[in-house]
Structures are given as structure tokens and as C-alpha cells.
Amino acid sequence: MATTMQCDIVSAEKSIFTGAVEMVVAAGSLGDLGISYGHAPLLTALFPGPVRLILEGGEEEVFYVSGGFLEVQKEVVTLLTDTAMRAEDVDESAALKAVEDAEKAMSNQNSEFDYSTAAAQLAEAAAQLRALKQMKK
Amino acid sequence: MASGKEIRTKIASIKNTQKITKAMEMVSASKMRKVQDRMKLGKPYSQRIRSVIGHIANSTPEYKHPYFDTRDAKRVGYIVVSTDRGLCGGLNINAFKTTVASMKEWSDQGVEIDICTIGARAATFFNNYGGNVVGAVRDIGDAPEVSDLIGAVKIMLDKFDGGEIDRLMVVSNDFINTMTHKPVVNQLIPLQPSEEEGLQHHWDYLYEPDAQELLDGLLLRFIESQVYQAVVENNACEQAARMIAMKSASDNAGDLIEELGLAYNKARQAAITQELSEIAGGAAAV
Numbered sequence A: 001m002a003t004t005m006q007c008d009i010v011s012a013e014k015s016i017f018t019g020a021v022e023m024v025v026a027a028g029s030l031g032d033l034g035i036s037y038g039h040a041p042l043l044t045a046l047f048p049g050p051v052r053l054i055l056e057g058g059e060e061e062v063f064y065v066s067g068g069f070l071e072v073q074k075e076v077v078t079l080l081t082d083t084a085m086r087a088e089d090v091d092e093s094a095a096l097k098a099v100e101d102a103e104k105a106m107s108n109q110n111s112e113f114d115y116s117t118a119a120a121q122l123a124e125a126a127a128q129l130r131a132l133k134q135m136k137k
Numbered sequence B: 001m002a003s004g005k006e007i008r009t010k011i012a013s014i015k016n017t018q019k020i021t022k023a024m025e026m027v028s029a030s031k032m033r034k035v036q037d038r039m040k041l042g043k044p045y046s047q048r049i050r051s052v053i054g055h056i057a058n059s060t061p062e063y064k065h066p067y068f069d070t071r072d073a074k075r076v077g078y079i080v081v082s083t084d085r086g087l088c089g090g091l092n093i094n095a096f097k098t099t100v101a102s103m104k105e106w107s108d109q110g111v112e113i114d115i116c117t118i119g120a121r122a123a124t125f126f127n128n129y130g131g132n133v134v135g136a137v138r139d140i141g142d143a144p145e146v147s148d149l150i151g152a153v154k155i156m157l158d159k160f161d162g163g164e165i166d167r168l169m170v171v172s173n174d175f176i177n178t179m180t181h182k183p184v185v186n187q188l189i190p191l192q193p194s195e196e197e198g199l200q201h202h203w204d205y206l207y208e209p210d211a212q213e214l215l216d217g218l219l220l221r222f223i224e225s226q227v228y229q230a231v232v233e234n235n236a237c238e239q240a241a242r243m244i245a246m247k248s249a250s251d252n253a254g255d256l257i258e259e260l261g262l263a264y265n266k267a268r269q270a271a272i273t274q275e276l277s278e279i280a281g282g283a284a285a286v
Helices: A092-107 A115-136 B004-058 B091-108 B120-129 B146-161 B211-285
Strands: A005-011 A015-028 A031-036 A042-046 A049-055 A060-065 A068-072 A076-081 A084-086 B075-081 B112-118 B132-137 B167-175 B181-189 B206-208
Touching: A005 A060, A005 A084, A005 B004, A015 A042, A015 A060, A015 A076, A015 A084, A042 B211, A049 A115, A060 A115, A068 B004, A068 B211, A076 B004, A092 A115, B004 B211, B075 B091, B075 B120, B075 B146, B075 B211, B091 B112, B091 B120, B091 B167, B091 B181, B091 B211, B112 B120, B112 B146, B120 B132, B132 B146, B146 B167, B146 B211, B167 B211, B181 B211, B206 B211
Parallel strands: A005 A076, A042 B206, B075 B112, B075 B167, B112 B132
Antiparallel strands: A005 A015, A015 A031, A015 A049, A042 A068, A049 A060, A060 A084, A068 A076, B167 B181
């Protein structure tokens, strides 16, 4: 039987989720990672991407975060995110359009073009789409 | 005693003032709800990040970030949060008094002080009062953005990184409820460990990707969020304090009008009585 731990997802604007979970799967800066009860204390940066929570009883919830930090203590997982939302609140058409725009901008670069901004935009939009895909699964 | 005409003008002018204070009270009351919401929304983040930082300060890390290092204080930096506008009772002056008292403790030990002000009131006060004001942010408005405050924070952090200051304090008003606000001085750097039990033994986090890079980002975010939260909370205090100040001003104006009304009636009656007795005396003389 899996033991649960406390999980809090907060963004700068509000608290998105708080409750008991069995497992947290998030996109860390060195790749995706899954955390369950008793994980060693860990501190990592988060990349834009989906965060999947396995709630007590096996139910799943998917969130989208735009980056931030993740802290693991013995019984508490805290996600400090820049912005976060439930995956069902992600606007799919807007994300698709953002991917398109960013790709277009990156392919025909001109002098005023800011590569890093476009790349960040692309990463965020792609992450939103990934969150949506995971939710639909 | 003032004549009837004089009293009448006075009453009219106080009535005008009362209209203004009444309007300001209502404006503040409606703004207060918005800023209080904003304060509540930001609170979970600032509390969580503070507890994470407290945990880190308790750990025994491989890389000791300078912000955890308590140096001998030779120079202390203050970020003083105030409002942009006045007419909010004793809110600002209480915060300044607390600041000055806390500064005095340092200066008695021969420690020098740098000040960075947020809000126009603090800038005016500390320019008059004296003190080394190294930065000032004003016109933050009712909906401050983190980006508005980064400048002020950066000045102080650069000074800390450069070894110019050894402590960083933030002074702002703590919103307890609509009626009560308490000025508080919080130490931002060096960061203080949380007093949670069970964290006092030797342990450390696993860091991904790298302790230094991670902590740099996280600590900057922490300090920005603390300053932002202080400003938002001070904003909520401002509107509440203004509402109360304006309410008591309107009430006082009401009392004053009542008193003057009484005086006016007395003066009028005295004038009539005098006139009557003059007529009666004149008739008797004929």
C-alpha cells in the first residue's frame, strides 16, 4: 500500500493545489522525476511542463507550470511556481498558435529578433500542449 | 461672538470638506477590498518560500550561499515601505518611528545605515530627517508589479554582494485587521533558519542541477517575493487606514456642523431679542 504525503502547489498569484498525494511527477531541470513518500530531501529547478499528481486511490490530476522550484521534505512536497494552472484550463488553440508563431519567428530571423524570448515562448507553449496530452491520456 | 453671517460661511465650508472626506472614505472602502484580495492571493507563495528557505538555512549544505552567512555588522541596509499619498492617519509615521528606533539601536553600536525607500512618503521623510538614502521607488500605485520593485531590491542586494552592507532589513506595516496595523522590522539577509523540530541534525538536500545556480535563483526569488508581499500588505493597510481616518474626519465634521448650527441659532435669536427690546424701548420713550 502506498503511503501519501502532503503536496502544495503555489504560484505567485495563488495557491493552486493542496492535499495528500501518492506520487508527484514533474519536469525537473535534469529531466522528469517522480517523487513518492520517503524521498530524500531534494531541491530542483522546474522547467515549463506538466506536473502529474497521483492522488490517494490512484486518481490523477495534471497541472501545467511555467517553471519554478520544487522542494521535497520527508512528508511534504512544495512546488513554488511562476505560474501554474490546471491542465483543463490551458487554452489549446492559443498554445498551438504560440508554437506556430514562435517557430515561424525562429526560422526567419531578422536583426531585431530576440532568440531567447522566442525559444522560451516555444518551450512554454510546447509544455502546455504536453500537459494537455497527458491529461487526455 | 461671531455674527450669523460668519457662522453660516463656516458651516458651508465644513460641509464641503465633509463631502470630500466622505467621498475619499468610500473610494478607500472599495479599493480596500481589491488590495486585500491581492494580499491574500500572494500570501501562500511568500509563506511557502519562506519555509523552504528556513529549511535550507537549517541544512548543512555543500555550498554555503553568502546570504546565509552572518557577518559582523558594520553597515546595515533598510528598505522602508511606505505609501505614495498621505491622509491615512498615523500609518506612515508609525512605521517611520519604528524604523528610526531600530536604526538608533544600530547607530548606538557605531553601525552605519543605508536606506532605500519605497513610496513617496518615505522618500520625503528620510530626505528631511537625514540618513543616507541610496535609492527611492515611488508611484507604485494600487497594483504593484514585482518588476516595479526589482530596482530597489537590486540596489540593496548589489551592496550586500559587494560587502558594503552586512544586514538587510525591511520595514512595513503588518495587516492584522482593518482596524489594526502594526509596523514591523524584518531581517531579510542573512536568512534565518526556521525553528522546526527534526531539522536540527546534519543533513543536506540533493540539488539538481547544481547547488549554487539553484540557490542563486531561489534566493533572489525569495527576496523579491518578500519585498513584493510587504508592499502589497502595506497597500492594504494604506486603504484601510485611509478609510478609518476619513470616516473619523467625516464624523468630526458632522459634530462641528451641529455645534455651529446651535451657535448660529443662538446668535440669530439674540439678535431678534435685542431688536425687539430696542423697538419696545423706543416705543416707551415716545
